[in-house]
Amino acid sequence: MSLLHQAGANVTALLEAKDLKKTYRMGKVLVPALQGITFDVAEGEFVAVFGPSGSGKSTLLHVLGGLDRPDEGEVSVDGISFSTLNDNALAEVRLRKIGFVFQFFNLLPRLTALRNVELPLTLADLPEKESIKKAEDMLKLVGLEDRMNHRPSEMSGGEQQRVAIARALINDPKIFLADEPTGNLDTTTGWEIVQLMERLNKKKGQTFIVVTHDPAIAETVDRIIYLKDGSIQTVKERRN
Amino acid sequence: MRLKRMLSMAWESMKHRRLRTFLTTLGVVIGITAIIALASLGEGFRVSITERMEQGFELDVLTVIPGTLFAGMREPFTNSEVANVRNVSNVSAATPVLQIGGVNLYNGDKNVIAFVGAAVNFTEFAEKVFPNRFLFEEGEMPEQIKNDTLIIGYKVNHPNETEPAFAHPNDTVKMAVTIFGNYTLTANFTVAGTLEKTGTSGLTNFDYWIFIPIDTAIKIYGNVADLIFVKVDDPYLSESVAKDIENLFPPYQITVLVPLSFIQQVNSILNMVEIFLTSIASIALLVAGIGIMNIMTVSVMERTREIGILKAVGAKSRTILTMFLAESALIGIVGSLIGVPTGYGIAHVLSYVLSGFASPQQNHVFQAPEAEQATIAPIFSWSWVIIAVIFGIAICILFGLYPARKAAKLDPVEALRYE
Numbered sequence: 001m002s003l004l005h006q007a008g009a010n011v012t013a014l015l016e017a018k019d020l021k022k023t024y025r026m027g028k029v030l031v032p033a034l035q036g037i038t039f040d041v042a043e044g045e046f047v048a049v050f051g052p053s054g055s056g057k058s059t060l061l062h063v064l065g066g067l068d069r070p071d072e073g074e075v076s077v078d079g080i081s082f083s084t085l086n087d088n089a090l091a092e093v094r095l096r097k098i099g100f101v102f103q104f105f106n107l108l109p110r111l112t113a114l115r116n117v118e119l120p121l122t123l124a125d126l127p128e129k130e131s132i133k134k135a136e137d138m139l140k141l142v143g144l145e146d147r148m149n150h151r152p153s154e155m156s157g158g159e160q161q162r163v164a165i166a167r168a169l170i171n172d173p174k175i176f177l178a179d180e181p182t183g184n185l186d187t188t189t190g191w192e193i194v195q196l197m198e199r200l201n202k203k204k205g206q207t208f209i210v211v212t213h214d215p216a217i218a219e220t221v222d223r224i225i226y227l228k229d230g231s232i233q234t235v236k237e238r239r240n
Numbered sequence: 241m242r243l244k245r246m247l248s249m250a251w252e253s254m255k256h257r258r259l260r261t262f263l264t265t266l267g268v269v270i271g272i273t274a275i276i277a278l279a280s281l282g283e284g285f286r287v288s289i290t291e292r293m294e295q296g297f298e299l300d301v302l303t304v305i306p307g308t309l310f311a312g313m314r315e316p317f318t319n320s321e322v323a324n325v326r327n328v329s330n331v332s333a334a335t336p337v338l339q340i341g342g343v344n345l346y347n348g349d350k351n352v353i354a355f356v357g358a359a360v361n362f363t364e365f366a367e368k369v370f371p372n373r374f375l376f377e378e379g380e381m382p383e384q385i386k387n388d389t390l391i392i393g394y395k396v397n398h399p400n401e402t403e404p405a406f407a408h409p410n411d412t413v414k415m416a417v418t419i420f421g422n423y424t425l426t427a428n429f430t431v432a433g434t435l436e437k438t439g440t441s442g443l444t445n446f447d448y449w450i451f452i453p454i455d456t457a458i459k460i461y462g463n464v465a466d467l468i469f470v471k472v473d474d475p476y477l478s479e480s481v482a483k484d485i486e487n488l489f490p491p492y493q494i495t496v497l498v499p500l501s502f503i504q505q506v507n508s509i510l511n512m513v514e515i516f517l518t519s520i521a522s523i524a525l526l527v528a529g530i531g532i533m534n535i536m537t538v539s540v541m542e543r544t545r546e547i548g549i550l551k552a553v554g555a556k557s558r559t560i561l562t563m564f565l566a567e568s569a570l571i572g573i574v575g576s577l578i579g580v581p582t583g584y585g586i587a588h589v590l591s592y593v594l595s596g597f598a599s600p601q602q603n604h605v606f607q608a609p610e611a612e613q614a615t616i617a618p619i620f621s622w623s624w625v626i627i628a629v630i631f632g633i634a635i636c637i638l639f640g641l642y643p644a645r646k647a648a649k650l651d652p653v654e655a656l657r658y659e
Contacts, residue, residue, distance in 0.1 A: 062653050067656075068652075087556075087557060088556050091551065091554055091556040092554070094551075094552065095554025098554075100552045102656070106549045106552070106656065107549075108546055110252065110253070119550075119553055120553050122242075122245055123550075123554055123555050123559065124554075128245070171554075
C-alpha cells in the first residue's frame with residue numbers, strides 16, 4: 001500500500017505490484033526469491049530498492065520489467081496487467097514502456113554507441129533517418145556527443161553506462177529500471193551516473209526504480225524500499 | 241524490425257566472423273558447384289547422345305519386320321501386304337527390301353564381301369524413303385528398274401582405304417551367294433554406280449550394303465520382301481502409324497521398329513542418370529547444411545548474452561528468429577551466387593579434359609561420318625540455376641531453423657546471466 005493510497009490521494013499508481021512470489025530451483029534446492037511483495041509506484045517517482053545480496057532485488061526488478069514472470073501475484077504498468085500478455089506482447093511492453101539498465105552495461109559489443117542507443121527504435125520500426133537523429137539527441141543529453149561512433153570497448157565504464165541509460169530512455173518509456181547501475185563503477189563515476197539519473201528523472205518526469213547497494217543513491221531518491229529474504233522489510237519516504 | 245536492417249545486421253555479424261563465415265559459405269559453394277557442374281554436364285551428355293542418335297536414325301522411317309521376337313518369324317511380305325502398308329494414313333512412302341546375307345563379289349581377281357545384299361526398288365528406296373542420303377561417288381542411279389544392275393556401298397567398294405576401289409561403273413561383277421547350306425548361286429551384274437559414305441541409319445550401316453533390283457531377286461528367290469521401310473509424314477505420328485500397320489496383320493505376326501520411341505527410351509534413361517548424378521551432388525549441399533547448423537548453434541551459444549540484451553530491450557522472439565535465419569539465408573544466397581558460375585566453370589574445364597580422353601573410338605559399323613569427335617559441351621539452363629539457388633537457400637534456412645529457434649526461445653533472464 002503506497003503512501004499515496006494511504007493519504008487517499010486521487011492518484012492512480014503507474015506501477016502496481018501485488019503479492020509477488022517467485023521461487024528458483026537451484027539443483028534440488030528451492031530458493032525463494034520473492035515471498036509476497038506488494039507496493040505501488042506513482043508516475044515520476046524515483047524509488048530505490050536496497051537490500052543485501054540474495055534478498056531478491058534483481059528478481060524483483062526483472063519481474064517488474066516484464067523480463068521474468070512471477071509464480072504468483074500480479075504486476076501492472078500503466079494499467080496493463082502483465083499476466084494477461086503473451087511473450088510477444090510482453091516484449092512489446094518492454095520495448096515501449098520500460099527501459100532497462102544493468103550493472104554490466106550490457107551493450108552490444110559490435111555496435112557503436114549511436115547504434116546501441118538506436119537499437120530499440122530499430123526494433124520499433126522507426127525509419128533509420130529519424131531514429132539516428134533521436135539517438136544523437138539522446139547521446140547529447142547524457143553528455144556523449146563526442147563518443148557517438150565509439151564501440152563499447154573504446155569507452156570507459158561510466159561512458160558505457162551513459163550509453164546504456166540513453167538506450168533505456170530512447171523510446172520514452174514510462175518506467176526506467178536499473179539493476180546496480182553504479183555497482184561496476186568507481187565512486188566518482190558512480191556519483192556522476194546517480195546525478196545523471198536524478199537529472200533525467202526530474203527533466204522527463206519518468207518513473208525510476210533503481211536496485212542498488214550504493215548509499216549515494218539513497219541521497220537523491222523519493223522513497224527507499226528495504227528488501228530482505230524476498231520481503232519488504234521497511235519503506236522510507238525521503239521527500240514528499 | 242525491417243528486413244533491410246535485419247539483413248544488414250546479419251551481414252555485419254558475418255563480417256565480424258570472417259573465417260567462420262568463409263568456411264561455412266565454402267560448403268554451400270561446393271554443394272552448388274557440384275550440382276550445377278554435374279547437371280550441366282549431364283544435360284550436355286544427354287543432348288550430345290540424343291543428337292548423335294538422331295543423326296544416325298532416320299526418325300521418320302519405321303522398319304517393319306515379318307515376325308516378332310517371341311512368336312518367331314513368319315513368311316515374307318507379299319506384294320499386296322506392301323501395298324496395304326503403303327496405304328496406311330500418314331505414310332508417305334513404303335518400300336520392300338529383300339535381304340540376302342553373305343554376298344561374295346568378284347571382279348576379275350578382286351574379291352569383296354558385302355554384309356548385306358539388298359534387293360530394292362532403288363528409285364523408291366533412295367528417292368522417297370531416304371532422300372538426300374545416297375550420293376554417288378561414281379556412276380548414277382539407274383534411270384528405271386533395270387535388271388542385273390548393281391550399286392555398291394562405300395565400304396564394300398573400299399574395304400581398304402589405301403587400295404584402289406573394287407569396281408567402277410560398267411564393270412561386270414560376279415555375285416556368289418551361298419543358299420541352302422552348300423548350294424552357291426552365281427549371277428553377273430553390271431555396276432551402275434558406287435556410293436559415298438552414308439553413315440549409320442538405325443541399327444545398320446548402308447556403307448556395307450550392296451543393292452540389286454528387287455525384280456531380279458524375286459526371280460531368284462521367289463519372295464517379295466522380308467523388310468519394309470516406311471516413311472511417315474511426321475516422326476511424332478510414328479507411334480500411331482506403327483499401330484495402324486500392326487493392325488493390318490494378325491496379332492504377333494510383325495514387328496514395327498519406331499526409332500523415335502527408341503530415342504525417347506534412351507533419353508529417359510539418360511534423364512534418370514542426370515537426376516541420379518544431381519542427387520549425389522545434393523549430398524554435398526546437405527553436408528554444407530549440417531555445417532551451417534553446427535556453426536549457427538555455436539554462434540547462438542556465443543551470442544546468448546547478446547540475445548538476452550536484445551530481448552531485454554524489447555526484441556520479440558520472432559525478431560531473434562528472423563535475425564538468425566537471415567544469417568543462414570545470406571550464407572545460402574552468397575554461396576549459391578558464387579557456386580553457380582563456379583559450377584559452370586568447372587563443367588567447362590571437365591568437358592575439355594574429358595573430350596581429350598574420349599577421342600573417338602573407331603567403331604566401324606556404327607560410325608556416323610558427321611559425328612566423329614565426341615564432345616560434351618555443358619549446357620547452361622536457367623531452370624537449373626533457379627533450382628540450385630532455391631535449393632541452396634532452402635537448405636541453409638532449413639538447417640538454420642533449429643539454432644535460430646533455439647536462440648528465439650532463450651529465456652531473457654538466463655541469457656543475460658550467461659557468461
